[in-house]
Amino acid sequence: MPILWLFVLVLALGLIGFVLGRMRALKDAHGDIRQLHSLPNYYGANVLFATLIPGFAVMVIWLIAQPMVIQSQVTSLIPERAYTDAGSLNLVMSDVRRVAEGLDVAVAEGAMTHEQARDIRSEFTDVRARLGAVGVALGSNVEPYVLQAAQKYRTLSNGGLWLMTALVLGAAVLGFVLSYLRTNKEQRSRNSVERVVLALLIGAASIAILTTLGIVLSLFSNTIEFFKLYPAKDFFFGLTWSPSFGGGSELGILPLFWGTFYISFIALAVAVPIGLFAAVYLSEYAGPKVRAIAKPLLEVLAGIPTIVYGLFALLTVGPLLVNLFGDGGALGVDWMKGGTAVMTAGLVMGVMLIPFVSSLSDDIINAVPQAMRDGSLGLGATKSETVKQVILPAALPGIVGAILLAASRAIGETMIVVLGAGAAARLSANPFEAMTTVTAKIVSQLTGDADFSSPEALVAFALGMTLFVITLALNIFALYIVRKYREQYD
Structure with a gap:
């Protein structure tokens, strides 16, 4: 059957x-x-x-x-x-x-x-x-x-x-x-049914915990195997990323993390101000009709597949930046040699992150009690002063959470990086050069006929584990900041 x-x-x-x-x-x-x-x-x-x-x-x-x-x-x-x-x-x-x-x-x-x-x-x-x-x-x-x-x-x-x-x-x-x-x-059927429902709820909650634990254990075990084959000192402090299945690989992680954080920083520099200002406008200044139209249109950006953003970076944003900053461009400088660059990926990723910051910040700002607004206005503060000195400080813990979510999304992005930033692993301060990220290299190391007993394949798990630890540390730090400010307004 x-x-x-x-x-x-x-x-x-x-x-x-x-x-x-x-x-x-x-x-x-x-x-x-x-x-x-x-x-x-x-x-x-x-x-x-x-x-x-x-x-x-x-x-x-x-x-x-x-x-x-x-x-x-x-x-x-x-x-x-x-x-x-x-x-x-x-x-x-x-x-x-x-x-x-x-x-x-x-x-x-x-x-x-x-x-x-x-x-x-x-x-x-x-x-x-x-x-x-x-x-x-x-x-x-x-x-x-x-x-x-x-x-x-x-x-x-x-x-x-x-x-x-x-x-x-x-x-x-x-x-x-x-x-x-x-x-x-x-x-006593009600008691029995409620015990079963409680057990189902506990089981559902446990799935997320056990899944996370399984992922961590899988990464950890393969990371240990990698460090048996490759020195941890060279991995964490190496300045060169050059995997070679024929032998003689150099697997320094620093160029990858530099590209990851560089692109993420540019993306957040674009998404956070635009998204936060849009949220303040929609929640505090826009009328009901404007809000009913603008908010759904803004959130459409969140539903666009990342491959489409990647193609947009490759075919539109990259050539546009070359026309501005390339040799013979409109600005008369020679900073950008090709369409794939940190700036290309960062700008497009920032556009992708705008709805994450805007929607979450908008909901958080709207959750601030109306009494705080009325009290500020009643004491003679202007609308802008109320927003700056009352609403934003009160909503700051939630806004930090929204920015953290956007940062996690930026760090984990792959397709935009592959198509917009290139595949070069290098340490450079020039945002108009091609670079790559940790997630892009994880994909490339596990693609093809890889021998999973070799360091060139196992390094993907070490990259993932390192990225997980750094992200966890950022989350703990953000949680500390959130709790500190939350105590001020409780």
Whole structure:
């Protein structure tokens, strides 16, 4: 049974349990809702949860465990000569899964019987041609050990699917029956349902924490592997970035961080004043009609894909800056040699960040109590003095948070940097030269046929971990500033 249909079946069983549980409670109370401990819907929800939770729990656990168990058994059929490390073994296993899926397609379309798919041998049959006839394209001829592993993989997967179906339905039906039989007017169903809902809320909150922890552990473990192969001193204090898969790499991080912070600084220098002034105007000076039109138009910028901003930087802003600051340009200077430069990426990224600063600052300024405005105006302050001396200081903690969000967005941006700033890793104060950032190099180091046991590939994780630590430090510092000013206005 397909997993989707199994999911629908368990869900339908739970909904039936909801209706029957509700009816059973009302019947036990002779239709008098006042005799029930809880509202009727709680009794139905109790049966619903008792059906869905065991069924879906078994399904999730099985779907996580089955691939690992099957791979451990199938891997034993692959000879050691067929792979050299974990990466090449994964490539072989992808071929095994592809052939197994092809055999399933051939059986489903009637090109083979189950017995033929189980007993076929590559020594006597062109497996690649037979699977190609049913639309399954394979990159190369099927080796005997790949076919044997695929047949075992297919057998174990199909058997595991049917066993999972039986266990999931058994758990769901058992939960349904036990909960339904315990349903009566005295049952404290509301308490049970609220405990389940609380557990679901805690689980949802835990997902974010566990995901963050998993990301950090993944970065940390690969970073440790990198520093086993490359000196940490050369990484953190090196002034040259020159990865070479042929050996002799220089992996100094300073040029990358210089480009990252340089571009981010220019972007914030553009976005923060414009976004903050726009927020002050929309919240304090603009009329309802102007605000109703201007605010949505401003927020349209946030919905534009970053690749579009990158193309805008490459095709429009870059050539425009060259016409102004390049050789023979309108200003008569020769500062800019090409369209890709720090200034190009910084300006376009700043435009992209304007709605982040503006929208958040606007909401924060509007949240300042009206009594503070009225009090300032009542004491004789002008509108501008009220904004400068009362509203902005009161909203400062939130505005700092908005700027921090924009800074994090700038530091993590990739496409605008790749298309607008170039790929050169250098230490230079000239904003009209091409540079690159940490995120752009993380992508480039993990693109292509990289050997993940080499420092040139593992350095991407070290870059990510270092960027994570620096961003965390900035967040802690910003939180300190926010709390300091917040205490002043509490």
